[in-house]
Amino acid sequence: MSCIKIKKISKFISIAANVASNTLPNITDVQKTNFSVDMNNFEKIENWTPCDDLIVQCKNSNYAVVILNTPINFSTNQQFVVNLWNQAKVRVTVNGGTQRWFQWLKINGQEFQEILIPDIITGDMDSLPNHVLNYFQKSGTKVIVTPDQDETDYIKALRELNIYCNTENLGIDIVYVMVDTCGRFDQMMANINTLFKTKYIFQSVKIFQIASSSLTWLLPKGYNAISIPINLRKNQEWCSLIPIGAPCNVISTGLKWNLNNTKLEFGTLVSTSNTYDGSAVVTIQTDGPVIWSMSIATMI
Numbered sequence: 001m002s003c004i005k006i007k008k009i010s011k012f013i014s015i016a017a018n019v020a021s022n023t024l025p026n027i028t029d030v031q032k033t034n035f036s037v038d039m040n041n042f043e044k045i046e047n048w049t050p051c052d053d054l055i056v057q058c059k060n061s062n063y064a065v066v067i068l069n070t071p072i073n074f075s076t077n078q079q080f081v082v083n084l085w086n087q088a089k090v091r092v093t094v095n096g097g098t099q100r101w102f103q104w105l106k107i108n109g110q111e112f113q114e115i116l117i118p119d120i121i122t123g124d125m126d127s128l129p130n131h132v133l134n135y136f137q138k139s140g141t142k143v144i145v146t147p148d149q150d151e152t153d154y155i156k157a158l159r160e161l162n163i164y165c166n167t168e169n170l171g172i173d174i175v176y177v178m179v180d181t182c183g184r185f186d187q188m189m190a191n192i193n194t195l196f197k198t199k200y201i202f203q204s205v206k207i208f209q210i211a212s213s214s215l216t217w218l219l220p221k222g223y224n225a226i227s228i229p230i231n232l233r234k235n236q237e238w239c240s241l242i243p244i245g246a247p248c249n250v251i252s253t254g255l256k257w258n259l260n261n262t263k264l265e266f267g268t269l270v271s272t273s274n275t276y277d278g279s280a281v282v283t284i285q286t287d288g289p290v291i292w293s294m295s296i297a298t299m300i
């Protein structure tokens, strides 16, 4: 290995060491490397702290919550769901997601007075019973019909959410989308596609797909630092890097099976069932967008 290459690797290791000492790095800490991963155009580190935000719930109240048409499986922690919902700046239910929410409130015996109504209901309305739509509409929810059949109700809902926030002057910086896995593989893929498309809707809003046992989002090309709560590290919960869409080259720290300028690609390597090495922060350097999904089973 050439001397230059060793120098560059040690620069990255020193960034990783800073990160491992629990503090999320500043851009000034970043040293550029020159692996076959071309990091030269990276301008900043993207810091990700969604677990911290969710644990200290609503520490960040500048978020919106969106409920899609999938089961709401948080039966072990109803209060978590109620808090996430009530303390959001904007609440959206999408088409059949409105019915899911209505049912969830009924099953969990929540007093409807305690629960804020959705600010908006969007969708093509093909899977929303009229009595549920009427119930919320009469209570003051804004209904926005999005009939276009070339896009999913999910992406259309995010577009309407953005318009609503701009019109009402509501600054948000996070959207938590409640979407659990269910039988429809096509919908799961479409939901991932939505994560890729949101950059055309929001400028600097982070989108997290939250399920009862997992949290999923898209890491952009560049340096990413993800804060990992201690119980997830202690319990050796799973985490994963999934190169949906295109291959990417990744350098990581903080994982049990780290990637050392390794190509992730369907047909060769996809990093599933990975876990943590105990570091408070996982760093991911990637030359292309990559899906990060992690267990939050013991967090909520």
Ligand SMILES: Cc1ncc(C[n+]2csc(CCOP(=O)(O)OP(=O)(O)O)c2C)c(N)n1
Pocket (backbone or CB within 6 Å): 095, 124, 126, 148, 149, 150, 151, 152, 153, 154
């Ligand atoms: C090439 C192509 N394939 C498929 C479709 C059909 N299509 C894509 S998104 C969409 C709307 C889906 O609505 P959504 O509420 O997200 O899902 P649903 O539960 O109604 O299937 C439809 C019909 C299309 N317009 N173009």
Ligand SMILES: O=c1ccn([C@@H]2O[C@H](COP(=O)(O)O)[C@@H](O)[C@H]2O)c(=O)[nH]1
Pocket (backbone or CB within 6 Å): 068, 069, 070, 094, 095, 096, 097, 123, 127, 152, 153, 154, 155, 179, 182, 183, 184, 187, 188, 191
């Ligand atoms: O099996 C499913 C069904 C739906 N979704 C998501 O919910 C929205 C709204 O669904 P509707 O069936 O139109 O009520 C849809 O756009 C998907 O994002 C899902 O994930 N899985």
